Amino acid sequence: MTMRSASGHLSPRAEARLGIxxxxxxxxLDATPIASVRAHAYKIPTDSPEAxxxxxxTSTTLVIVEIDAGGCTGLGYTYTDASAVALIRNTLAQVLLxxxxxxxxxxxxxxxxxxxxxxxxxxxxxxxxxxxxxLWDLNARLLGVPLVRLIGGTLRERVPIYGSGGFTSYDDAKxxxxxxxxxxxxxCAAVKMKIGTHPERDPQRVVAAREAIGNAxxxxxxxxxxxxxxxxxCAEQFAExxxxxxxxPVSSDDLDGMRRVRNAAPVTMDIAAGEYAYTSDDxxxxxxxxxxxxxQADASRCGGVSGFMQxxxxxxxxxxxxxxxxxxxxxxxxxxxxxxxxxIEWFHDHVRIESMLFDGAPKPEHGTIAPDLSRPxxxxxxxxxxxxxxxx
Numbered sequence: 001m002t003m004r005s006a007s008g009h010l011s012p013r014a015e016a017r018l019g020i021x022x023x024x025x026x027x028x029l030d031a032t033p034i035a036s037v038r039a040h041a042y043k044i045p046t047d048s049p050e051a052x053x054x055x056x057x058t059s060t061t062l063v064i065v066e067i068d069a070g071g072c073t074g075l076g077y078t079y080t081d082a083s084a085v086a087l088i089r090n091t092l093a094q095v096l097l098x099x100x101x102x103x104x105x106x107x108x109x110x111x112x113x114x115x116x117x118x119x120x121x122x123x124x125x126x127x128x129x130x131x132x133x134x135l136w137d138l139n140a141r142l143l144g145v146p147l148v149r150l151i152g153g154t155l156r157e158r159v160p161i162y163g164s165g166g167f168t169s170y171d172d173a174k175x176x177x178x179x180x181x182x183x184x185x186x187x188c189a190a191v192k193m194k195i196g197t198h199p200e201r202d203p204q205r206v207v208a209a210r211e212a213i214g215n216a217x218x219x220x221x222x223x224x225x226x227x228x229x230x231x232x233x234c235a236e237q238f239a240e241x242x243x244x245x246x247x248x249p250v251s252s253d254d255l256d257g258m259r260r261v262r263n264a265a266p267v268t269m270d271i272a273a274g275e276y277a278y279t280s281d282d283x284x285x286x287x288x289x290x291x292x293x294x295x296q297a298d299a300s301r302c303g304g305v306s307g308f309m310q311x312x313x314x315x316x317x318x319x320x321x322x323x324x325x326x327x328x329x330x331x332x333x334x335x336x337x338x339x340x341x342x343x344i345e346w347f348h349d350h351v352r353i354e355s356m357l358f359d360g361a362p363k364p365e366h367g368t369i370a371p372d373l374s375r376p377x378x379x380x381x382x383x384x385x386x387x388x389x390x391x392x
Contacts (some may be wrong), residue, residue: 032070032101032142037093037131039065041082042390044353051169053196053225060349061392062357063088064382065130067138069101074138075380078300079327079350080126082392087127091115096131101142104135108306125278125301132304133330137377147333147378148371151309158368159335161186161328162219165348166193166209175205176212178348183216187367188346190217192245195234196225203237210241219245226250228257232264239266245294247272258291270294275325277302280310287318294342298325299334312338329354329361333371333378344369357387 042062049058063084065076078084095110111131115124140147148154163182166175175193182188193209195202202220209218220243226234231249238246246265250257252273262271274296277283283302286292297311308324308331315322316339324331324338326347335341346364354361359381362369372379 033098034067034069034096034101035098036068037065037088037096038067039063039085039088039093039130041085041392042357042387043082043392044356044390046349047352048174049169050165050167050349051197052167052194052221053223055223056169060353062353062387062390063126063130064387065134066382067096067101067131067134069138070142072138072141074101074134074136074141075378075382076130076132076134076137076304077327077330078126078130080300081123084123084127084130085392087123088131091118092127092131096135101135101138104132104139104306107135108132108303112303121278121282125303129300129302129304129307132306133299133378136305141377144376146371146373146376147305148336148373151305151334151337154336154371155339156336156341158365158370159324159332159341160343160368161188161346161364162190162192162217162343163188163348164192164219164221164326164345166191168194168197172205172208176208179209180212182346183213186346186364188216188364189367190219190244190343192219192221192247192345194223195220196222199226199230199234202234206238206241206243217244218242219247221247222249224248224251224253228260231261235261235265235269239269243269245270245272247296248275252276252286252291255285255289255291258286259289262291262293272296272323274298274311275301277311279303280307280314283311283314287314287320292320294321294323296323296325296345298327299330300327301325305334308334309338312340315340326350327354328369329358329380330378332362332369336371357383359383 043059045059067074111128140150179191182191249261270293272294273292295315299308321342322340323342324335324344326345327350328344331344335344360379
């Protein structure tokens with residue numbers, strides 16, 4: 001347990017154990033004013049058209065946030081609409097400018113209060129998520145420690161990943177190729193495919209996926225496309241192919257429907273949801289409703305480092321497994337520290353973007369990734385020149 005003084009600061013012994021340079025103290029950090037806040041958006045085309053049960057897309061928008069203080073720059077990002085940039089620049093940055101960088105909890109609290117009359121969920125939550133992550137990254141860089149050390153240290157040295165894609169826009173040959181690559185090359189013990197665009201074809205697609213991956217675990221994700229009865233029919237059919245995870249069989253806003261599916265689905269099949277939870281209240285409602293077996297939390301949507309670790313604490317209190325949704329480079333430090341963490345989603349779009357645009361992006365080893373403890377903060381550096389062709 002990290003020792004703190006009565007004022008809440010790290011003790012000198014704790015600072016030494018965490019590798020904090022002796023020239024930097026937490027008192028100095030608390031007195032370091034934020035000099036600037038920047039935000040930019042980049043629209044990156046997909047490598048082919050993609051679709052799931054309720055959406056189609058040909059590009060993904062990345063919003064980058066940078067916060068300067070004490071000669072360091074903290075980096076955060078989210079996958080959201082480009083309009084988040086104007087929200088950050090014109091509304092949220094003013095909450096942070098000239099405030100002390102070390103007061104992360106107070107600053108994040110002020111950000112959430114600032115959007116009270118705008119609406120917390122959706123766009124505001126993604127913008128705050130990027131800012132919160134940048135604040136934590138900034139503090140870790142100022143102290144010269146990897147982010148995972150600042151949030152409590154590692155519970156696990158490496159975090160399992162599962163391959164995720166299998167879009168409904170793929171033909172069976174491309175589906176097999178992608179899923180088998182994650183198993184045979186990246187060493188993933190599980191993969192996930194999208195369903196729901198054409199439910200009548202899904203049983204055959206699931207058979208094709210099973211043939212491609214052998215004995216690896218197979219997950220499916222309907223993105224809320226089905227009715228309760230339709231989802232239960234699918235669950236019965238998919239169980240014959242050993243499907244172990246059914247994500248958002250119905251909309252996660254339909255808590256009663258989610259609970260009905262969970263109660264009637266095969267006991268060998270986990271029901272998962274949570275990627276559209278933006279606040280701790282959203283996670284609490286999912287858990288209170290007993291609507292799922294596994295909670296998914298996305299730090300790029302649910303409040304950054306602060307929100308993700310709150311979700312992890314809720315899962316711990318409910319004895320419920322946690323899975324990190326997408327953005328693997330963003331999640332690897334958090335996943336290493338979070339209790340009851342099962343795995344990180346190795347999502348095709350985000351893996352491709354993060355490997356293109358971030359120095360230090362993780363690479364899988366035997367189906368796992370790990371935080372880079374040799375680098376301060378989140379261990380990422382944004383490749384601005386490489387990103388410039390995609391700038392909005």
